[in-house]
Amino acid sequence: MKAPVEDFAAWLGALTQPSVVVELAVLLACLGGAWLLARVAGARFSAPQRQNSVLFGERLVDGVLFPVVALLLALIARKVLASSTMAIALFHVAVPILASLVVIRLGVRVLQAAFPKSGAVRLFEHTLSWLVWGAMVLWVTGLLPAMLNELDAIHWKVGGVDVSLRSLIEGALSAAMVMVAALWVSAAIESRLLAGATHNLSVRKIAANATRALLLLIGLLLALSAAGIPLGALSVLGGAIGVGLGFGLQKLAANYVSGFVILAERSLRIGDMVKVDNFEGRVTDINTRYTVIRALTGRESIVPNEMLITQRVENSSLADPRVQVSTTLQVAYGTDLDTLLPRLGAAVRAVPRVLRDPEPQAQLAGFGANGLDLSVGFWIGDPENGQGNVRSEANLALLRTLNELGISIPFPQRVVHQAAGDQPPAIDERAAVQR
Numbered sequence: 470m471k472a473p474v475e476d477f478a479a480w481l482g483a484l485t486q487p488s489v490v491v492e493l494a495v496l497l498a499c500l501g502g503a504w505l506l507a508r509v510a511g512a513r514f515s516a517p518q519r520q521n522s523v524l525f526g527e528r529l530v531d532g533v534l535f536p537v538v539a540l541l542l543a544l545i546a547r548k549v550l551a552s553s554t555m556a557i558a559l560f561h562v563a564v565p566i567l568a569s570l571v572v573i574r575l576g577v578r579v580l581q582a583a584f585p586k587s588g589a590v591r592l593f594e595h596t597l598s599w600l601v602w603g604a605m606v607l608w609v610t611g612l613l614p615a616m617l618n619e620l621d622a623i624h625w626k627v628g629g630v631d632v633s634l635r636s637l638i639e640g641a642l643s644a645a646m647v648m649v650a651a652l653w654v655s656a657a658i659e660s661r662l663l664a665g666a667t668h669n670l671s672v673r674k675i676a677a678n679a680t681r682a683l684l685l686l687i688g689l690l691l692a693l694s695a696a697g698i699p700l701g702a703l704s705v706l707g708g709a710i711g712v713g714l715g716f717g718l719q720k721l722a723a724n725y726v727s728g729f730v731i732l733a734e735r736s737l738r739i740g741d742m743v744k745v746d747n748f749e750g751r752v753t754d755i756n757t758r759y760t761v762i763r764a765l766t767g768r769e770s771i772v773p774n775e776m777l778i779t780q781r782v783e784n785s786s787l788a789d790p791r792v793q794v795s796t797t798l799q800v801a802y803g804t805d806l807d808t809l810l811p812r813l814g815a816a817v818r819a820v821p822r823v824l825r826d827p828e829p830q831a832q833l834a835g836f837g838a839n840g841l842d843l844s845v846g847f848w849i850g851d852p853e854n855g856q857g858n859v860r861s862e863a864n865l866a867l868l869r870t871l872n873e874l875g876i877s878i879p880f881p882q883r884v885v886h887q888a889a890g891d892q893p894p895a896i897d898e899r900a901a902v903q904r
Contacts, residue, residue, distance in 0.1 A: 492559035495546045503539035510534065533574045540567040569605040573598050579649050648689070655681040679729075682757075720775065721758070727774035728757040737777060737784065742792070742852045744783035745772055751853050765855045785852050791824065792852040796860055798867060799840040801879045806833060806841070809876065816866040817847050822859045824848040840879035 511525045511534075525532040547560040576597050607613040617635055624633035658680050731737050732755060741752045743762060750764035760777060762770045785792050800809065813831035817823055829847035836842065845867065849859055871878065 489559050492550065492557070495550065496543065496559060496563050499542035499546055500539055502542055503535050506538050507532070507535045533571065533578055536567055536570040536574055540564070540571055543567055565605045565608050569601040572601050576645075576649055579652050648685075651684045651687065651689075655684040658684075720773075723775045724758045724773050727778045728755065728760075731755060731760070731774060731777060737782070738786075740786070740853070742785040744785075745770075745777065746780065748772075749783075765853075765857075790852070791848050791850050792856070793846055793848050794856050794860055794863075795844060795846040796864055796867070797834065798843050798845070798864075798871075799837055799878055800843060800871070800876055801840045804841060804876055806843075809874065810843075812870055812874065813843070813845055813867055816870040817845055817863045820847075820859065820862045820866055822849050822851065822854070823863065824850055839881050 507525065524534040543560060543564050547557060547564060550560070551557055604613065607616060620635035620638065621633050623635075737743065737752055737755065737760065739752050739755060743750070743752060745762065748762060748764065748770045750762040750768075750770065752760060753763045753769075754761040755774075757774075759771045759773050762772055764770070800806075810831040810833075814829045817829040817831075818825065823829060824847070827848050829845065831843060831845045834842040834844035845863065847863065849856070
């Protein structure tokens with residue numbers, strides 16, 4: 470790449486030359502070729518895959534592939550036009566703009582893939598856009614070298630080493646590029662591991678989390694080296710982190726360790742129906758720090774992983790996904806239970822979600838004050854679809870059976886004994902009317 474335009478006024482004058490029309494046509498051809506190549510490459514993937522991809526994005530042009538291909542084509546075209554002794558004016562601006570677009574698209578798309586639910590990605594996108602476009606303007610106008618010299622003149626000593634503001638900024642940018650690359654690779658590996666996973670999802674999840682942690686650690690070490698920070702200084706930092714973990718960060722460290730233990734032992738799996746701290750629902754995600762449990766009502770609970778290790782957890786799907794559901798009813802004394810109980814079991818057996826094996830059972834649970842207490846138990850194999858709805862269908866089937874047999878459900882009864890010679894208390898008619 471050639472040096473930036475030194476004389477901004479001369480560059481503005483070059484834009485009025487007739488050769489600019491040729492440059493504009495070539496530039497449009499480069500953009501069209503890049504869009505066509507991105508479209509052909511994106512046609513091999515489905516719409517959800519393209520939307521979640523770093524290369525393509527939602528509309529093909531907001532991914533990384535389009536600006537990268539356009540930049541390569543523009544560099545080739547500029548070199549060809551420069552070899553033909555044509556004055557280059559438009560490509561002096563087009564190439565930095567495309568390079569800035571590559572940097573912005575790469576940083577934003579990688580962070581969106583690595584942190585899809587984070588609201589800070591939008592703020593990062595705006596900040597990165599302002600910084601990159603500002604650097605591009607300084608480069609085109611020729612002010613960037615002068616600004617870098619001024620930043621290099623600002624320096625101070627840190628631990629006997631002369632450090633300039635320019636070196637700090639360049640080191641931070643290098644570290645950011647290394648971390649973005651590490652996040653990109655980890656996000657790609659995680660999406661490939663979890664894509665279409667139906668079996669061993671917990672094993673895939675722990676592999677994805679371990680891969681991301683390892684890549685981020687390697688990326689952090691490389692970023693520190695790129696920023697000019699010696700790795701030997703990390704020994705002091707490691708001791709400080711150890712002290713922090715022993716005091717303020719012990720809960721956070723315990724949650725991370727518990728997350729890997731849960732995934733490794735498979736005591737909880739994604740899709741299991743569990744009950745933790747009187748909250749019942751289905752496990753939808755197991756992260757390194759917390760587990761997400763979604764109730765059948767739509768509410769979600771974020772449970773720290775340490776709680777799942779140290780407290781009692783009811784797992785309805787660990788060994789057997791079948792769950793027993795029971796309901797109660799009451800019939801009058803004198804009812805023929807030898808005939809009624811088989812009919813109640815057959816009525817519940819006809820409910821669609823009720824399993825045939827084990828068979829539903831209707832039993833005499835006790836002798837109530839107003840009638841006979843009956844208990845009907847049955848099994849279902851899909852507790853994730855809810856228990857209240859199937860219990861309601863079973864109750865309706867039981868009620869229809871009682872109506873067909875002419876058996877009524879007894880109402881509460883009370884017997885009042887009156888001693889001989891006692892008169893009922895007088896009732897004040899005026900008070901009764903007021904009441």
